[in-house]
Amino acid sequence: MIEVRNVNKTFNKKQILFDVSAKFEAGQTNLIIGQSGHGKTVLLKSIVGLHSIDSGEIIYGNKVFSGMSFTDQKEIRQQIGMLFQGSALFDSLTVEENVKFPLDMFSNKSTEEKLDRVNFCLNRVNLENVNHLYPSEISGGMQKRVAIARAIALNPKYLFCDEPNSGLDPKTSIVIDNLIYEITKEYGITTIMNTHDMNSVMAIGEKIIYIHSGRKLWEGNKEDILVAKEKELNDFVFASELFKRIKRNV
Template sequence: MIEIKNVNKSFNGKQILFDVSAKFEAGQTNLIIGQSGHGKTVLLKSLVGLHAIDSGQIIYGDQVFSDMSFLSQKQIRQEIGMLFQGSALFDSLTVEENVRFPLDMFSTKSAEEKLDRVNFCLKRVDLNNVNHLYPSEISGGMQKRVAIARAIALNPKYLFCDEPNSGLDPKTSIVIDNLIYEITKEYGITTIINTHDMNSVMGIGEKIIYIHSGRKLWEGNKEDILTAKEEQLNDFVFASELFKRIKERV
């Protein structure tokens, strides 16, 4: 579990996050949603320590992550997997080398053990016979699955996903959502997903917080969100014609 308490964050005197509190449970897909520019990416980066918060607390399990020094945070960082918006694969490395990268950086496994782990992770994301291909030789959806394999290579306790469906077609997006959901359940990971994709929200949104103008205005799940009374949330959820029609049926 990760808990945040009264988190505030500013840049150059401009406050971005205002007193944000939430709990993100293990074994659940926890979603942070909201419009672009309203603070959800800053919140995600603060959670992993890329931004130091101004005040409040970020707690991993029973450890106050935000109070630790950068060096003291290292052990927790080794328990974190990251899935970046653009996959962020290394173009000059093969698929196998990309997935092995965190193992080379942070583990003491033998070369044989690393290869076994790489192959296990690739199999888990339904990729076979791609070890020696380069990112440019596989599709965008396959690149995203390689990125997921890399994110779970160290068997993380925490998984952070920044707009995991960015640039993907709707069918592939569902595949990625389902894969993240399955891995979360299978390994009991605390998964936090930053998204503005309502299809993801309605597909895998077990715990959702809505951020608007740097404030948490609502929290609930995918069943609650269609009948929520928060005006700003409704403007966000029902922005598309599809979800307007869904609302009329609720």
């Protein structure tokens, strides 16, 4: 589990996060949703330690991560997998080398053990015969699956996904959502996913928090969200014609 308590964050004298508190459960897909520019990405990056917070606490298990030195945070950082918005694969490395990269950085496994783990992770995301291809030689959806394989290479306890379906077609987005959900359940990972894609919310949103103007305005699950009363949340959820039709039938 990860918990944030009364987190505040300011950039250049402008406050971005206001007293945000939430719990993100292990073995669940925890989603942070909200409009662009309202603080959800800042919250995600603060939780993972890419931004320092002004006040409050970020707790991993029973350890106050935000109060540790950078050196002391290393043990927890090694238990974190990251899936970035643009996949963030190394163009000059093959698929195999990309997935092996965190193993080279943070494990003492032999070369044979590393390659076994790489192949296991690639098989887990349903990729075969792509080891020696470069990112430019595979599709965007396949790149995302390679990025997931890399994110789970170290068998993380925590998985962070920043807009994982950005730029993908709806069919491929479903594949990525399902993979994230399956891996979360299979390994009991605490998964935190930042998204504005309501299709993802309705597919895999077990715990959802809605960030509006830097504040946590609402929390619940995908069933609760369709009958929520908060105007700002409703404006966000039912912005598309599809979800307007869903609302009329709720």
